Each structure stands twice: as structure tokens, then as C-alpha cells.
Amino acid sequence: MGIRAIALHLLLSLWIGQSALADDLSALARLDPAASRVVDDGAGIAIDLAISQAVPYRAFLLADPPRLVADFSVVEFGPSRPASLDRSARVTSLGWGPIREGWSRLVAGLDGPYRIASAEERVGETGEAEIRLRLAPEAADRFAANTRSGVPEVARWALPEPVAVEAPKRRQTGAEPLxxxxxxxxxxxxxxxxxxxxxxxxxxxxxxxxxxxxxxxxxxxxxxxxxxxxxxxxxxxxxxxxxxxxxxxxxxxxxxxxxxxxxxxxxxxxxxxxxxxxxxxxxxxxxxxxxxxxxxxxxxxxxxxxxxxxxxxxxxxxxxxxxxxxxxxxxxxxxxxxxxxxxxxxxxxxxxxxxxxxxxxxxxxxxxxxxxxxxxxxxxxxxxxxxxxxxxxxxxxxxxxxxxxxxx
Ligand SMILES: [Zn+2]
The missing domain is CATH 3.40.630.40 (Zn-dependent exopeptidases)
Structure with missing residues (x-):
């Protein structure tokens, strides 16, 4: 198992069990931008996201260009824009929002190759949660060998398959509605x-x-x-x-x-x-x-x-x-x-x-x-x-x- 595969397995195993979620499934988890940060952490990057309740999530790295992707089910990012967050200069861009039904995504552009050194979700006594991701610098060749350029899809939210190229469509003749x-x-x-x-x-x-x-x-x-x-x-x-x-x-x-x-x-x-x-x-x-x-x-x-x-x-x-x-x-x-x-x-x-x-x-x-x-x-x-x-x-x-x- 490659390093990346281990990292992904580790993160997928962090999906929160029923007990943490059972409290209030109907309420939408919300990001608190004021209590969240993306800052330097030694030679790496620390990403702390304060969320109103625990959510299942996954995090992974993509290449070309290097970026960290975190998917959440579901975090409401609200009206706050990514620009409002404290941000490390090692993070070249930051975006978030809904990615498809039931899922939100955060993407942080990175200034070079990193690995996910640790990832954890801490749940406070009153139910609020903090997702803490730590990125450490990685050698370029190891990053390239262990990171793919597209999102690893999971069956429950795969995109519709592109339709295969078949016979070209017949031109409209005015006989049918345009x-x-x-x-x-x-x-x-x-x-x-x-x-x-x-x-x-x-x-x-x-x-x-x-x-x-x-x-x-x-x-x-x-x-x-x-x-x-x-x-x-x-x-x-x-x-x-x-x-x-x-x-x-x-x-x-x-x-x-x-x-x-x-x-x-x-x-x-x-x-x-x-x-x-x-x-x-x-x-x-x-x-x-x-x-x-x-x-x-x-x-x-x-x-x-x-x-x-x-x-x-x-x-x-x-x-x-x-x-x-x-x-x-x-x-x-x-x-x-x-x-x-x-x-x-x-x-x-x-x-x-x-x-x-x-x-x-x-x-x-x-x-x-x-x-x-x-x-x-x-x-x-x-x-x-x-x-x-x-x-x-x-x-x-x-x-x-x-x-x-x-x-x-
Ligand atoms: Zn446009």
C-alpha cells in the first residue's frame, strides 16, 4: 500500500459513526469563519475548521496544480467568503461551497508538494466540532508518485458518466420544437x-x-x-x-x-x-x-x-x-x-x-x-x-x- 493509499484509508476511517451524528441530523452544520484558520505550522500548514456539529468528511491531495481537497457532508459555509479567513501565504487560493447534492467542498491551492501528516475531528461537550488537518512538506517525486490529478470518486456520489460519442445529432428542420x-x-x-x-x-x-x-x-x-x-x-x-x-x-x-x-x-x-x-x-x-x-x-x-x-x-x-x-x-x-x-x-x-x-x-x-x-x-x-x-x-x-x- 502506497503512502497516499494509507493516508486516504486513515481519513476515510475517520468518518464519524452514528452516535455523533444521531443527535441532530436535521440541522445543517455551519462553518464559523471567525474561529477557523489556515496558518503556517512550522514548515507546513495547519487548517482548523470550526463547525457547529460533527460531520462525515474526507480529505485528500491532488496534483497539477498541488491542492488539498476536503469534502464534507454537509457544511453550510454561509455568506462568508474564503477571503475572510486568516490565511497562510503557502495557500495560494482558497475556495468553498456546495459541490453536489448533500456535499460541500473546500479546496486550498498549495505552493508546493505536501502530505497530510494528520487529520482529526474533535467534538466539544456542546456538540460543536473542529476538523484539524496538518500538512507537512513532501519531496516532489514522492508527491507525484502518490497523488493523482483527479478526485477519487466514491460510488455514492460519482458524477454522471459522460455520454459516449455516437452518431451526430440530426439537424433541426423546424418540424419539431427547437x-x-x-x-x-x-x-x-x-x-x-x-x-x-x-x-x-x-x-x-x-x-x-x-x-x-x-x-x-x-x-x-x-x-x-x-x-x-x-x-x-x-x-x-x-x-x-x-x-x-x-x-x-x-x-x-x-x-x-x-x-x-x-x-x-x-x-x-x-x-x-x-x-x-x-x-x-x-x-x-x-x-x-x-x-x-x-x-x-x-x-x-x-x-x-x-x-x-x-x-x-x-x-x-x-x-x-x-x-x-x-x-x-x-x-x-x-x-x-x-x-x-x-x-x-x-x-x-x-x-x-x-x-x-x-x-x-x-x-x-x-x-x-x-x-x-x-x-x-x-x-x-x-x-x-x-x-x-x-x-x-x-x-x-x-x-x-x-x-x-x-x-x-
Ligand atoms: Zn463566468
Whole structure:
């Protein structure tokens, strides 16, 4: 048994037995950020988490980049943000939040290789608990040999398997309702951009729900990649679209851009090379959020066969181009505010479906005060959502006409 295997076994055996949990299963455990800390401990790191009651948990290390992941069933992190915690400079990033139904996750980016030297959960007399993790520096080769790059899944919360690549979906002809999959960006442990109280993941979930209603009233079939504040890996979002038989995939975002003065809606298409620096950073940040949440990004493109990629290049890309154009036209016609370069490109992983025209729409930027004001205005949102409906309708008619031409 390798060192890592021993460590994991040790930690899994720490799952709290029935007696400690039986007291009050209904109450949610809460983190007390004021009594919690992530500090230097000699040459290592001490992580002490004060929680209102004992919870089952597991902790493990991941490589590329090095990070500690702790999963809890369930800890409510509340409105406090990770930035509020006392933090060791050896911890390069800190995130927490719901990861899926019944589970919360904390991820700490590390400045180098470590091992879990000890882990314990102490329960006080009044039932409150403290989880104490101690990390000690580890030799790079031992860390590499004993640490994997993806989360060790346990059967009770495995992700849905990515759907295997089968025959490409038939193009829509207008005979059936258009199937639109809306993808509210971020969620759970990955809040996306934040501006004061406004959190991108929450804002986009609300926007997607409203938009879904508008599109359904317009006769379309709509599915969402997430219905609540949970983490959904980018690859799973594509699988959801495929399983729903999507004609169109629309990822919804309101990111923050430090660079320049990004304001107004922006339509993003998939490309290997980004149209500018800011677009490249956006795409990178979205992949990084997946990475920090514990997803192994290596080899994700392997499932797409060469023939599908060829199809994507020849057929799907022009369809996505036309959808981007239709969105810009409709949003402008509705009086909605567009970015001065309204169509941009970058390597967004979530847009990689080879046979589903996929668009990432920045409804606005949380880094822009004017955009924040518009996004908070239900009247503005309703107008914007009607414009998306108009764009999808116009696109679907032209797209179906082209499909008929191709078939003849
Ligand atoms: Zn985003």
C-alpha cells in the first residue's frame, strides 16, 4: 500500500459513526469563519475548521496544480467568503461551497508538494466540532508518485458518466420544437465573478430560469445544465446538452474583467486562438475553476473522434457563427447594450460539442457598474430575454432552410 493509499484509508476511517451524528441530523452544520484558520505550522500548514456539529468528511491531495481537497457532508459555509479567513501565504487560493447534492467542498491551492501528516475531528461537550488537518512538506517525486490529478470518486456520489460519442445529432428542420439547453455559468464551489453582494453563479441561475420561461412561452423546449447552486464540471454540461438532444447550447455568464473597460453583452465562439488577451483570460479562468474544484482536465478531448471534429469544422461552426450574428442583431434591435466588439473567440471548453452549435454569452460584465445596474433591473432583463428568443427564432428558420437545401 502506497503512502497516499494509507493516508486516504486513515481519513476515510475517520468518518464519524452514528452516535455523533444521531443527535441532530436535521440541522445543517455551519462553518464559523471567525474561529477557523489556515496558518503556517512550522514548515507546513495547519487548517482548523470550526463547525457547529460533527460531520462525515474526507480529505485528500491532488496534483497539477498541488491542492488539498476536503469534502464534507454537509457544511453550510454561509455568506462568508474564503477571503475572510486568516490565511497562510503557502495557500495560494482558497475556495468553498456546495459541490453536489448533500456535499460541500473546500479546496486550498498549495505552493508546493505536501502530505497530510494528520487529520482529526474533535467534538466539544456542546456538540460543536473542529476538523484539524496538518500538512507537512513532501519531496516532489514522492508527491507525484502518490497523488493523482483527479478526485477519487466514491460510488455514492460519482458524477454522471459522460455520454459516449455516437452518431451526430440530426439537424433541426423546424418540424419539431427547437431544443435549447441553457447553461448558467459556475455554481457551488465555483461562484464565478463577485461584485459586493452580487455573485455571478447566482445571478446567471436566476437569469437562466427567467429566460427558460420566455423561450418555453415561445414554443421551445428548454433544459438547464444546473437547477440549483451546485458545481457542474464543464464536460458534464456538454453531456447534459447531448442527453437533452440540444439543437442549441447557450452558456450564460456575467464575468469580471480587470483589463480594459468591458461593458455590454458579448457573444463568444469557440476557437483555438483567442481574439484578444481578455478573452483568453476568461476561457482560462473557466477551466481553472474546474481544476480547482478537483476535476482532472487531462485527456478530455480524447472522446471526440476525428470524424466529429471534421464535422464540427465544416458544419457546426458556420451554424454557430450565424447564431452569434443573429444574437447581436436581435440584441441591438431591442436597444440592448452590446460590447464594442460584440463577437469574440477563445478556447472555452464548454463550447466543444462537435455537433451542437454552442455560444457563450456574457450578458454583461460584473466589473462594469453600468452592466451591474442593468443586470439588476427586471425590465432590462425581460427585454434582453425577448431579444434572445427573437434571435433563436430567426436563426432556427434560416438554419432549417439550409438543412433542407443540404439534404436535397
Ligand atoms: Zn463566468
Amino acid at each position: 431544443v435549447v439547453v441553457l447553461d448558467p455559468g459556475h455554481g457551488g464551489i465555483d461562484p464565478g465573478a463577485e461584485a459586493g453582494e452580487v455573485v455571478e453563479a447566482e445571478l446567471m441561475l436566476g437569469f437562466a430560469r427567467e429566460l427558460a420561461e420566455v423561450l418555453r412561452r415561445g414554443g421551445m423546449e428548454v433544459a438547464l445544465t444546473r437547477e440549483e447552486d451546485v458545481f457542474v464540471p464543464l464536460e458534464t454540461r456538454i453531456s447534459v446538452a447531448r442527453a437533452a438532444g440540444a439543437d442549441v447550447f447557450l452558456s450564460l455568464h456575467a464575468d469580471a474583467l480587470a483589463e480594459g473597460e468591458a461593458t455590454g453583452a458579448t457573444v463568444y465562439l469557440l476557437a483555438d486562438a483567442a481574439s484578444d488577451n481578455a478573452s483568453a483570460q476568461l476561457a482560462e479562468r473557466h477551466d481553472r475553476a474546474d481544476l480547482l474544484a478537483g476535476v482532472d482536465l487531462a485527456g478530455q478531448d480524447d472522446m471526440v473522434a476525428a470524424v466529429m471534429m471534421e464535422m464540427a469544422r465544416i458544419e457546426t461552426r458556420p451554424r454557430a457563427d450565424r447564431l452569434a450574428g443573429a444574437l447581436v442583431t436581435a440584441i441591438k434591435a431591442s436597444g440592448g447594450r452590446m460590447h464594442r466588439h460584440p463577437i469574440q473567440e477563445a478556447a472555452f471548453s464548454v463550447l466543444k460539442s462537435p455537433d451542437i452549435p454552442s455560444i457563450l454569452l456574457e450578458v454583461g460584465f460584473l466589473s462594469s457598474e453600468a452592466d451591474r445596474r442593468r443586470l439588476a433591473d427586471p425590465v432590462w432583463r425581460a427585454g434582453f430575454q425577448e431579444a434572445i428568443l427573437a434571435a433563436l427564432r430567426a436563426w432556427a428558420v434560416a438554419d432549417a432552410a439550409e438543412a433542407r437545401l443540404i439534404r436535397q
